[in-house]
Amino acid sequence: MKVYDIELHSNLMLGTAQYPSLAHLTGAIRASGCAVVTVSLRRETADGTGAGFWDMLRQTGARVLPNTAGCHSVQEAVTTARMAREVFETDWIKLEVIGHADSLQPDVFGLVEAAGILAADGFQVFPYTTDDLVVGEKLLAAGCEVLMPWGAPIGSGQGLRNPDALRTMRAHFAGVPLIVDAGLGRPSDAAAAMELGMDGVLLNSAVANAGDPVAMARAMALAVQAGRAGFLADPMERRDMAVPSTPVLGLAELM
């Protein structure tokens, strides 16, 4: 997968919150083989960097994609993004502008506005968005070169709630990297997303909240590989009737 001219060796991205321990987190990163980890920045993180935490994250070799998790306004998201650029020394930003406290649904209007401001400021924006095509268009027009549609609400583990919409997105945004962000729960969800032709998936709760996060990270990596390989292999189409898979030619004629 190539995003913003950077070739990534894995289609999997991992979030870094909610793990039982830092050792579980670094173990999961290594087991998943992911190329990118997202980290959320709160002001107290910037106050005192929690240096030990970042050092150990860096040692995993994964590229850091800071996010604006928990930001509910354009201003808050833009401020957080600028703070993250200072702290992590990267122009990458996963942009979240939350519009609804209960569903954590993106505020797509604020998202497009913030994306425009940040792209103009030299950021390379990874917007967390819905599966709405028009919003996707506007995000690209605002300067985004990648889209991160949801599978389901953040942390819900529901899997792909609207695979048809994602399929449509894939067809509509040919050539734009699409990464399913949020809502996946099980390896089959990750595989399903990849089978649709998505370029990648971003997981956090599904791994961190598993009883064995390191084993789940490994399972997810396998699922992502399987789903991607399946997509590239051009799967057969569904049929509404049975077709015998055993050849009928040459069968013995029984009297």
Next chain:
Amino acid sequence: MITIAGAGLAGLTCALELARRGGAVRVFERGSCIGAQSVSRFAGGMLAPWCEAETADAQVTRLGGRAAQWWARITPVSRSGTLVVAPPRDRAELTRFARRTTAHRALDAAGIAALEPALAGRFERGLFFADEAHLDPRRALADLAQAAQACGVEITLGTPAPPRVDLDCTGIAADLAQLRPVRGEMAILHCPDIAIGRTLRLLHPRLPLYLVPRGAGRYMIGATMIESSSTRAPTLRSLCEMLGAAFALHPAFGEASVIETGAGLRAAFPDHLPRLQRIGDRLALNGLYRHGFLLAPAMAERVADHFLPETSNAHHGECKTA
């Protein structure tokens, strides 16, 4: 003479354990009074080895199993168990919690009401960890210092430790490889309108909360876990989340006075387990994370085994110099 840097929870627990085995112990504390510099003053004081297994390593449950018994010799310990509840919408959280822990029994609404009448009608299902306990961290630390002094431990306050000590128990102030701070924020409520007698845990995907009774209508609620070395006062966001969760536990908390808020830094190693390690010419006990009161006694026993292995039988007896 065994010298210890730091009269916090770890330092004093080790001092007492060593003194009980007949060791002569001196503790240096840079703070001017016991506990002022210790992160344990913000602790919940839960002795909850089985609940902690939800996320903690199995060693935490094993090492913490006898903590309540250890502390009961020194300070009042309330052995009233832990009640775990979840809002109806988050019942799946309770199922997950039950699956990942042991030593609990399931309660229905009537069972919850029987244990905590104040919660009658509020929750339909819960888990009860009957063997768990809690203590008052500030009282416990003061009682611990007193018990140590009664056993002959010398505590030198307002004095940084000399360069050469035998045991370093300085928590996050120690500069140890891989040791990092995990910020925690808490609040103390005064709410005489409601009577809750045991530790409660409210499971929620976003706003998990524990509440520990401190007596006289006071309740400690906590605690956030943030990767940060900031010691500034709690943020509004964190307080909103904790106070909102308390309100969800029982609306009567809406009338509570918030009598204190605080933030501290837990010292943690990557695996969130404590380590007793040799650093040059000294031993260092650190990384108790959020399990200070739970794990300090077992770790102190290891420290004592290191310094005074021959007299390992003596520590079961009461201190004779008191």
